[in-house]
Amino acid sequence: MSVRDAIILAMSEEMRRDENVFLMGEDVGIFGGDFGTSVGMLEEFGKERVRDTPISENAISGCAIGAAMTGLRPIVDVTFMDFIVYMMDNIVNQAAKARYMFGGKGQVPVVFRCAAGSGVGAAAQHSQSLEAWFTHIPGLKVVAPGTPADVKGILKSAIRDNNTVIFLEYKAQFNMKGEVPLDPEFTIPLGKADLKREGKDVTVVTYGRMLERVLQAADEVLEAEGVSVEVVDLRTLMPLDKEAILNSVKKTGRVLLVNDAHKTGGFIGEIAAMIAESDAFDFLDNRILRLAAEDVPVPYNAKLEAAMLPSVERIKKYILKLVNKR
The missing domain is CATH 3.40.50.920 (Rossmann fold)
Known part of the structure; x- marks a missing residue:
């Protein structure tokens, strides 16, 4: 299957497995995601768990972090990774540090899915790969899988992780295809090359x-x-x-x-x-x-x-x- 389909499959399996997992972001519901990475999910899970948001990245990230700290497990579709600059204060000063500052009691299990990279003619403000910014911040995990199977396995592990994860998915590869395990328990551990x-x-x-x-x-x-x-x-x-x-x-x-x-x-x-x-x-x-x-x-x-x-x-x-x- 394609990288796009592997993303949909991973999120859907985790939402079936855990009712605390939900997806939020601009155009994730009715439109199915700006890159088609949530097509069909609104129909299966409903608007409470596939939530269209206002165009306010600061509000989206703040709501996700707050929801995570109260027991939910949000997946945030950031769309273009470039837009994450509006979320930096919430991610860097709140999400990354809460678990440490509250002695482990303030877990922030959020996955920020970022469509990264160039190659699709999106120009200077919609084509950046900003992973180095986040690898510099203790408390964040950063992942960048490069095959459809790895996308599925690592995304599932990211959703289950109790830390904030920056998940890079590459715009130029959404249509790239490869074999993907259909086992709902197929995961790939974070931190393993x-x-x-x-x-x-x-x-x-x-x-x-x-x-x-x-x-x-x-x-x-x-x-x-x-x-x-x-x-x-x-x-x-x-x-x-x-x-x-x-x-x-x-x-x-x-x-x-x-x-x-x-x-x-x-x-x-x-x-x-x-x-x-x-x-x-x-x-x-x-x-x-x-x-x-x-x-x-x-x-x-x-x-x-x-x-x-x-x-x-x-x-x-x-x-x-x-x-x-x-």
Whole structure:
């Protein structure tokens, strides 16, 4: 099924399982979500549990946090991730800190679903990947699955988690299809990376939308150059599966970090620092490389938008650079 259908399935299964789970956001009910990610849910669950909200992100986030602290488990459709900037005070100063400040008695189990990334011609104000902002805040969990199966399993775990979770879903991948387990109890634990491909020459660490391109690049460099690439899919950024990353780096001795967010201040910079500070650094045969989006606002023009992102060809070029093949 598609990523879109996996999202609907995960939310529906959890709402059938737990009457405290509900969905809220702009256009989630009658319209079925701006990206079609709640189609049919109003008909099954009714307007009390699939709640259309006013166009006020500050009010939406405040209501969700308050509902969570009184025992409910809200799922918030933020629509474009860019709109989360209006929710920052509530998320960063309230949701992230309540459990700590109240000694565990003030749990805030909210999932903020954010349609992130570029690639659909939505321009500078509707195309950002802002995950690095939230990985900086203790008390928040941040996830970014890159396959339909991972989307379902991780979303279900996020809904069941007693902490606030920022869930990235990529606009350019809503139609991407793959096999998805139909078992209602299928979940994927947060904080566990996945080795999507085994290799021996280079490790590529990535997540979210870039996973698909990294896997394609790995296939092509193996066929054309005989370079064996290991692909580590983080899936969860916070908490980070450091062990999976370091074990792979020690195995291959080379590492490339790829994401579609801007390079400066991006989360992959934190991964580079973590590797450099660990004993895995002594296993490296080449420098750590990062490949990310250019530090410019996302262009509306399709060719310019494509040019600012890591392409399959650029990923291949960086892989070959690490093994000293020009």
